[in-house]
Amino acid sequence: xxxxxxPVAARIPHSFSHHGLTVxxxxxxxxxxxxxxxxxxxxxxxxxxxxxxxxxxxxxxxPVIDALFKEMRARIKEADKSVPQKDGDFLYWIEFxxxxxxxxxxxxxxxxxxxGSADExxxxxxxxxxxxxxxxxxxxAVSKDGTKLAWSVDDNGSERFTARIKIIATGExxxxxxxxxxxxxxWVKDDTGLVYSLANENWRTDNARLHWIGQPLENDVELxxxxxxxxxxxxxxxxxxxxxxxxxxxxxxxEVRLVPADDPLAEPLLVKPRQKGVEYDVDERDGVLYIHAxxxxxxxxxxxxxxxxxxxxxxxxxxxxxxxxxxxxxxRDFYVTEGRVRGLDxxxxxxxxxxxxxxxxxxxxxxxxxxxxxxxxxxxxxxxVGYESMVSPASSYDYDVATRSLTLLKVQEIPxxxxxxxxxxxxxxxxxxxxxxxxxxxxxxxxxAAINGEQGGPLHLYGYGAYGIAxxxxxxxxxxxLVDRGFAYAIAHxxxxxxxxxxxxxxxxxxxxxxxxxxxxxxxxxxxERGFTQxxxxxxxxxxxxxxxxxxxxxxxxxxxxxxxxxxPFVDVLNTMLDEDLPLTPGEWPEWGNPIxxxxxxxxxxxxxxxxxxxxxxxxxxxxxxGLNDPRVTYWEPAKWVAKLREVKxxxxxxxxxxxxxxxxGGKSGRFESLxxxxxxxxxxxxxxxxxx
Numbered sequence: 001x002x003x004x005x006x007p008v009a010a011r012i013p014h015s016f017s018h019h020g021l022t023v024x025x026x027x028x029x030x031x032x033x034x035x036x037x038x039x040x041x042x043x044x045x046x047x048x049x050x051x052x053x054x055x056x057x058x059x060x061x062x063p064v065i066d067a068l069f070k071e072m073r074a075r076i077k078e079a080d081k082s083v084p085q086k087d088g089d090f091l092y093w094i095e096f097x098x099x100x101x102x103x104x105x106x107x108x109x110x111x112x113x114x115x116g117s118a119d120e121x122x123x124x125x126x127x128x129x130x131x132x133x134x135x136x137x138x139x140x141a142v143s144k145d146g147t148k149l150a151w152s153v154d155d156n157g158s159e160r161f162t163a164r165i166k167i168i169a170t171g172e173x174x175x176x177x178x179x180x181x182x183x184x185x186x187w188v189k190d191d192t193g194l195v196y197s198l199a200n201e202n203w204r205t206d207n208a209r210l211h212w213i214g215q216p217l218e219n220d221v222e223l224x225x226x227x228x229x230x231x232x233x234x235x236x237x238x239x240x241x242x243x244x245x246x247x248x249x250x251x252x253x254x255e256v257r258l259v260p261a262d263d264p265l266a267e268p269l270l271v272k273p274r275q276k277g278v279e280y281d282v283d284e285r286d287g288v289l290y291i292h293a294x295x296x297x298x299x300x301x302x303x304x305x306x307x308x309x310x311x312x313x314x315x316x317x318x319x320x321x322x323x324x325x326x327x328x329x330x331x332r333d334f335y336v337t338e339g340r341v342r343g344l345d346x347x348x349x350x351x352x353x354x355x356x357x358x359x360x361x362x363x364x365x366x367x368x369x370x371x372x373x374x375x376x377x378x379x380x381x382x383x384x385v386g387y388e389s390m391v392s393p394a395s396s397y398d399y400d401v402a403t404r405s406l407t408l409l410k411v412q413e414i415p416x417x418x419x420x421x422x423x424x425x426x427x428x429x430x431x432x433x434x435x436x437x438x439x440x441x442x443x444x445x446x447x448x449a450a451i452n453g454e455q456g457g458p459l460h461l462y463g464y465g466a467y468g469i470a471x472x473x474x475x476x477x478x479x480x481x482l483v484d485r486g487f488a489y490a491i492a493h494x495x496x497x498x499x500x501x502x503x504x505x506x507x508x509x510x511x512x513x514x515x516x517x518x519x520x521x522x523x524x525x526x527x528x529e530r531g532f533t534q535x536x537x538x539x540x541x542x543x544x545x546x547x548x549x550x551x552x553x554x555x556x557x558x559x560x561x562x563x564x565x566x567x568x569p570f571v572d573v574l575n576t577m578l579d580e581d582l583p584l585t586p587g588e589w590p591e592w593g594n595p596i597x598x599x600x601x602x603x604x605x606x607x608x609x610x611x612x613x614x615x616x617x618x619x620x621x622x623x624x625x626x627g628l629n630d631p632r633v634t635y636w637e638p639a640k641w642v643a644k645l646r647e648v649k650x651x652x653x654x655x656x657x658x659x660x661x662x663x664x665x666g667g668k669s670g671r672f673e674s675l676x677x678x679x680x681x682x683x684x685x686x687x688x689x690x691x692x693x
Contacts, residue, residue, distance in 0.1 A: 003056045006655065007049035009643035010042075018578065019599040023606070025575065027640040036158065038628055038635070047628070047639060050657040057656050061683045064693040068481055068679035073672060074416035075477040083396050083409045085384060086110060087376040089146055101670030102126050102135065122149050122168050133662040135670070139163070139184045143191040144241070148213075150185040150194055152178075156662065157629040160199050165213065178211060186235050188244055188264045195223065195235045195244060195264065203583030203631045208235045208246045210264050223264060224248070224257065230586040237261060238284045239330040240378050245282060251467065251590040254279040258310075271310040283330045285352075290316070290335070292328055298502035300325040302337065316355065324501040329372060332379045334401060336372060343439050343499045345370045345472070347385065349401055361399055361406070365389045367427040367441060369472035388475040390425040390443040393418065414477060422446060423483070427473065430526030436507075438519045439499060441473035442532065444488040451486035458562070458689050459488040459533035461524055465496035465516035466545035467591060468505035478678050485691055487539075488532050494519035496545075510593050511600075514608055517552040524560050536562045539685040543567030544633055551610025551641065554619055561620040563688035565681050568630055572637040573609035574602070583631050611637070614644045618651035621688040623681065626659040635659055654688065 011026040032040040058065070079098045084091040090107040097104070102125035112118035122142070129135035138152035138161035149168050152161035163178040163185055182205050183197035193212055197205040206226040212219060223246065226233050230250045238245060244259040246268065253276050257268035271282050271289065280293035289305045297319025305313050317325065317337065323346070325339045337348045347370060349359040363370055373384035373396060381401055388394040393412035400407070424446050429437040448457060460482050464471050471491050479489050493499040496508025496516040508516040524538055540561055542549045547569020554564055570576070577595050579585055593601030606612050622645070626638040642657040649655070658680075686693050 003052060006053045006646060007046060008646060009046055009639075011647070016578075018595065019602055021599075021602065021606075023574070023612070025640075027643045028575075030639045030643065031634070031636040035634065036629070036631070043636075046643075047635070047659045047661070050639070050642065051659060051661075054656045054658045057654060058680065058683070061680075061687055064683040064686065065676070065679045067693065068682050069676055071416065071481060072478050072675045072679060075414045075418070075480065076671065076675075077413045077415050080413070081106075083384075084108075085374050085376065087142075088144075092142075096671070097126070100126050101672055102129050102137075105140065120168065123151055128153060129670075138181070139196075141185040141187060141194075142168075143187045145191055148187075148191060150187070152181050152185060157627055157660070159203070159631050163194075163196060165194070174214070176211065176213060178217065183234060184236065186237055186244065188261045190262065193264055197233050197235065202229075202581065204229065204587070205232050205234065208233050221265065223259065224268065229580075230589060232587060240285060240332075243284055247281065249274075249279060250587050252277055252279065253590075254281065256280065256282045258282070258284070269307075269310060271305075272313075273311075281327075283328070285330050285332075285335075290328065290330060292325065294319070294502065298506070299323065300502070302328055317350075321501070321503075324498065326498075329375065331375075333381075336383070338372060340470070340499070340501070343470075343493060344368070347372065349383075359401075359404055361385065361404075363387060365392065367425065367473045368392070369474045388412075390441055390473045390475065391420045391423045393475050393477075412475070412477075418477075418480075425473075428526075428530070430523050432515070432519045432522040434515070434518075436495070436515075436519070438495070438523055439493040440490055440523050440527070441493065442488055442490045442527075443479070443483060444532075445483055445486070448486055448488065456528075456531055456534040456537065457486050457488070458482075458537045458539065458691055459490060459527060460539045460541070460685065461490045461492060461520070461527070462540070462546075463492040463494050463520045463523075463542055463549055464544075464546040465492075465494040465508055465520065465549055467496075468498035468502070470497045470499040478675070478682075481679075481682055482685070485686065485693075487691075488527075490523070490527060490532070492520050492523040494523070494549075509591055511604060513592070513604070514552075517549060517556065517608065520549060521553055521557050521560065524557075535560050537689060539563040539565070539689060541565040541567070541681065543569070545570050547571060547633070547638075548573060548610060552608055552613075554622070555610060555613045555615070558617060558619050563685045564620050564622045565625075565684065566622065566638070567625045568627060568633045569610070569624065569638055569641065570633045571610040571641045574605045574612055576634075576637070577601075577605055582634070611641045611644060614641070614648055616648045616650055619645060619649045619653060619655070621654040621684075622656070623654070623684045624657045625677070626657065628659055628661045654684075656684075 012029045014028040015024045032038045032043050081095040082093045084093040092107045094103045105123040107120050108118040132155045134157050136154045140151045150165045152163040154161045161181045163181050165176045166173045180198050181196050182199035186195040193210050195210055208224045210221045210223050226248045231248045233248045236245045244261045246257045248255050253274050255274040256271045259268050260266050278295045280291050283290050287307045291303045294300045299319045301319040302317040303313035304316050323339050327338045329336045334351050339346050347361045351357045368389040370387045373386045383399045385397045385399050396410045398407045425443045428440045432438050483489050494516050498505040547566040550566040551571040577592050595602035595605050624638045626635045628635050
């Protein structure tokens, strides 16, 4: 095959039937039958050919990619460290050295001089990643007595982590090695045991297990096993570290058990049996359980229950339409609730002895992201808080609970320079076609018109819209590479996320799924009407379920978009939801529907599944990414989609696919390697929109 032409995938007739409906899928062969091992020579040859085509088409863009990468990197403070935080007898922080892709984890004793003489390196990611094409730290946990460290590493992107343990003082790595974990690591029983979850052969964490330090793996004890294949199991410690909390659930139902942390083999205490549609999480203080649950209101309430009768819940904070209670944290003398009011983050300090005393933490801007940071101790009087906005770099504060005052500790430094006064931001509301008002966060340079030389210049629109995940109006240094070239940058807070509460999430899932796609299109049209841009000058991007969004909107409204980037896109929705042997599928049915059992779900998913709805028409320029080891969106979804688009689309626009052959869902690892991929994305966008680089 000549590199002058794009690869053409073979068409091998294949069909299947459900509910009396037959579906053809001529590119089904791109799924290696031996997955997760991918060894099929024809499959690998096709992916390599697509990669060669990607490189050939992007070769002329290399100077632009290099320039973008250079300016993005220049905005990162290479030698940087976090603000130290006290946990027990030590202050802990992380640090990046000049040029390092990965960080180092440090500590020093409380009260020791801050001159480096007492600093202790507890984990060196740089050394662990040496010689590896991919590296990702999973869990990290210091033992309660401060002498041991447990951590886990994935070195191929498959999201199966190997856990190890070491003695911090000597650096001695213990023989204990736990492969195949997919969880946190929890120290119990005076640091003699470690609780973890294994990923089973279908990449599901259906267990919580206890490893005794120094003993062989075959002596590990399964503390809990989950029989529902759609549920996932996780473990954590209560804030006072007295209880091991074992949680299981899917996207709409939860169940919690408590086990004494000093007696992990004790009979678990079931808080309340699972009830379909009810999610809850739990913490404990002085014999009282605090329960965050959506049983009486979809925006959750906070209830209490006596430890002796954990299923009897009494409301402490009512659920309301106005306040979406997203979580809570217990401390010795007070507790903190987090949530959103009209989509805006809200943090409130509350008191056990005075329910009427509510102290919100006040922030200066009209639109922002704020959340509790790392607050590891039970007895705290000063809270670490994180803050940022579309124009304000990430900042760390200490909030003194007694004086209700914020002290700025650190602002994200941008070495190449950043002047917030050059930029403007707004939070708009745009009517969707059904009359629903959809929030949109936008940032742009105040001199944008001068840069563009005209009104209605280029705009980049980002969206996700699934799983109840909100996309907040936060800060991004990479985004500046578009904004400084005259782009407006907008985030569409579409239904399917929980930006405006649980109802907002429900209005974009299951039978309401198409609201998500319609919202995104209608936001784009609304931004055109407001003069921010014009049809054909909009670039869009999304990843995973956001990649499904990209596929849906280029099928429905191809002429709106001037450039599209779909990262690890979930585009083969029908086939994936029909395959209960795939790792995530059973747990995904509450989100998308079960087309195996439900004909209506089958027909609905087929009606919007981007792969199934590809049709002969013109499509906008499209850049697609995939990860060979991705367990979340399998590599064949984007590969099949691109193959089908090549077959039927009627335009001559660019269509390129890049598969990371040694990475997974998140793309390349490392803080600079990942920037290279963003530089490629932005270079593609600038190229297709004809914007001077």
